[in-house]
Amino acid sequence: MTIRFAAVSACALLTLAACNRTQEPVAPASAAATPPVESPAIPAADPNALTAEGLGPVRIGMTRADLVKLWGEDSQPNAVGGPDPETCDEFHPAKAPADVMVMIQNGVLTRITLTRGATIKTDRGFGVGDSAMAIKQAYGGAIVAQPHKYQDAPAEDLFAWPHGGATTYVTDPAARGVRYEIGGDGKVMKVHAGDPSIQQVEGCL
Incomplete structure (x- = not known):
């Protein structure tokens, strides 16, 4: 009887010891550190590029007085x-980039023109000397081609209207666009940017 009681007691003690044993937590396998995914860098817009809205600090729709403060008077x-x-007056301001003309109508800047020799480009990367084909490929369906008034094909006018344009003559004063004037050699002769005045083929005349 004593031997049986001792055996039962020993079993009870072993069970109690097993229950009170503290199990150490198992550390999870360390995952390999994943480097952060970097987004491709987006180049900042060139502040010196000609857009339908203007060139640098000079903006379509500003007054002649404000323009003169930035670029000076007629050179x-x-x-x-x-x-x-x-x-209507068209001139090159004294402090404007070389070969850049402005058009002032009723005291307001309506158009900026890159003439022959200008090195400035549009925000799409095109300027004087670039080919009409490259412009059409870059703009796709956003370009509107019209025959040149004074020269035979391949001379033409290529219009891009980011705001308020149309395939016909644009009259909305709030419209803004860029016109690439293409010569007989199929290359850009001039670039005009601004409101519907970019459609005028003889400047202020």
Whole structure:
């Protein structure tokens, strides 16, 4: 009887010891550190690129007085920019980039033009000397081609209207666009940016 009791007691003690044993937590397998995924860098817009809205700090729709504060007065005040300068005047401001002309209508900047020799590009990377084919490929269906008024094909006018454009003559003063004037060699002769005045083929005339 004593031997049986001792055996039962020993079993009870072993069970109690097993229940009170503290099990150490198993550390999870360390996962391999995953490097953060970096987004591809997006190049910042060139502040010196010509857009439908303007060039640098000069914006379509600003007053002549504000333009003069930034780019200065007409570099050739004796030159005739238009038959009625009070209504429409076209000139090169003294502090403007080389070969850049502005059009002022009723005291407001309506158009900026890159003429032959200009090195400035549009926000799409095109300027004087670039091919019409490259422009059409880049813009796709956003470009509107029209025959050139004075030259035979391949001369033409290529219009891109980011705001308020159409396939016909645009009259909405709030519209903004870029016109690539293509010469007989199929390359850009001039670039005009601004409101519907970019459609005028003879400047202020």
